[in-house]
Amino acid sequence: MAKREQLRYGMVGGDLKAFIGEVHRKAIGFDTRAKLVAGSFSVDPKLAEETAIAYGVAPERRYNDYKEMAEKESQREDGIDWVSICTPNFLHYSIAKCFLEHGINVVCEKPLCFTTAEAEELVALAKKKDLVFAITYTYTGYTMVKVAREMIQKGEIGKVVAINVEYAQDWLVNSLDPANQKATTLSVWRSDPKYSGISNCIGDIGTHAENIVHYLTGFDIKRLVCTTDTYGMALDLNANMILEYENGVKAGFWCSQVACSHLNGLVVRVYGDKGSIIWRQEHPDYLEVTKANGPTETWARGAGYSKEYAAGNLSRLPVGHPEGLIVAFANIYRNVITTILKKVNGETPTAEDLDFQNAENGLDGVRFIHKAIESAKEGKWVDYKD
Ligand SMILES: NC(=O)c1ccc[n+]([C@@H]2O[C@H](COP(=O)([O-])OP(=O)(O)OC[C@H]3O[C@@H](n4cnc5c(N)ncnc54)[C@H](O)[C@@H]3O)[C@@H](O)[C@H]2O)c1
Structure with a gap:
């Protein structure tokens, strides 16, 4: 054939x-x-x-x-x-x-x-x-997230000691007024348990926080404690949590859909004993890299020094020409398409081809949502694995 x-x-x-x-x-x-x-x-x-x-x-x-x-x-x-x-x-x-x-x-x-x-x-x-079963955890598709991952894996910020992620939006702020809570919006299904599930904010955006930390560090969650705020709605619109990973590292997560001034503010901060890396979704072509006791550098996607990392070469456009969400999705699909094509042609996909989130990552995300809501309801730490 x-x-x-x-x-x-x-x-x-x-x-x-x-x-x-x-x-x-x-x-x-x-x-x-x-x-x-x-x-x-x-x-x-x-x-x-x-x-x-x-x-x-x-x-x-x-x-x-x-x-x-x-x-x-x-x-x-x-x-x-x-x-x-x-x-x-x-x-x-x-x-x-x-x-x-x-x-x-x-x-x-x-x-x-x-x-x-x-x-x-x-x-x-x-x-x-x-x-093949891929899940589109968008943010794993960005070139500079992949570069950050490679830097962390190569130990360039040393041993990871702390993590902080915020994912803040404000598009549901009007729901804080009870008079607006029944108003229909384009995405009304997100705040209705029938269509959204047991969570709104954690399920919609908190799950990206869980996924991106795992993607960047490979760390597995051991336990977590969470509080949620519903402000009279059926589901959460704001959540704060602390996660402890199997290796003892702890992370603070905040996700919100009622945080005025924040549009799609996913910010991931990974701190090591030799430096730190910060990635901001609204400025996705840049990383803030700080070596311990040194100044903060801004690393640009597409620049020669970024291309010294394998992932840096995934760039579609030259330095200074902004990429964005659709390109991040395209990067995910590039690997999915390569993987499926290789399989239909009887070839074996490489680890690089398989760099997309799969059903097991999806399972982790569902478990995360359930554990966060369980913790918020019970008001205590919960173990991640039953
Ligand atoms: N990865 C990301 O960054 C990201 C971003 C936004 C949304 N999402 C996810 O994408 C999904 C869709 O979100 P959205 O914002 O596009 O929602 P949306 O409401 O804009 O679109 C939903 C679509 O599903 C269609 N639909 C509903 N029931 C259907 C059925 N039975 N058969 C065929 N089509 C049906 C609707 O007609 C509509 O086209 C959600 O699960 C959401 O969590 C992911």
Whole structure:
């Protein structure tokens, strides 16, 4: 059989008015090695059709529901190689399970699903079927996050002694007024347990904090203590926590959707006994690197010194030309596409190809959400593993 050079993918969710589906499509579009050929983009048939037409998806591959899509695509010789799941949280588990059962690779938005039992089932199913299961923890796709990871792994800030992460936004600040709490907003599903799960703020953004620390350091959580604030809403809008990792290092996490002045303020600070590294999502092309007793340096993506790190060469644009969220997604997809292409061509993906977050990282994220909410309810430290 001829070697495949291009993959075919489908999408569930992500109609033209949705937030993240469009980001996925644009990011995949950075790559000439994948084409959108099928979709169940919305429960609104008109919007689903408009999206399919806009992206040139053939009428017979526009599906009314994901089950029909999985069934029909798995029967086609030219069926999709993977599905990207871009729906609200409550659908991730059933959609992912359905496509895995039909032998189709999955890329799923975070959080992976509602319960750890569901997450464990998805991990096991992907393994049993030998399928790729990627989770789009966006921030692991940034070049300078990867450079920071390499610096930490090479011991350039010495032994990590403390970590601090904040992820602050203010888009739900108006919900603090009870008169506004029933008002519908574009993303109303995020604060409704039926669609969001047991958490809003921790599940939506705190989970990125958990994931990025693990990605940067490889540390595993031992226990955590958390407080949440709901301000009269059903779910958390603000949370503070302390995590202790297996090696004794502790981290302070703060996530909020009611912090006036913060837009998408993810800031990660890793402190070692020989220096520190700070990465700010709103300035993603730069790292603040400080060697103990030295001045703080600003490291730029694309500069020669950054390219001395393997990850520094993943840059798409020259130094000083800002990259951003869509490129971070594109970097994740570049590895996912390479991995799936290699698998369909009977080749073995390398560790570099496999540099994307997978179902096990997704399981960790779901466990983190549950443990944080459990701790907040019980008002005490909880062990991470049961
Ligand atoms: N990785 C990130 O940085 C990031 C950023 C934003 C959102 N997300 C995640 O992405 C997911 C979607 O978030 P969003 O902000 O794009 O939400 P959204 O409300 O903007 O879009 C949801 C989409 O799902 C579609 N949908 C709902 N039910 C469906 C069904 N049964 N079949 C097909 N389509 C259906 C809607 O029509 C819409 O297109 C969430 O899980 C969220 O946590 C991740």
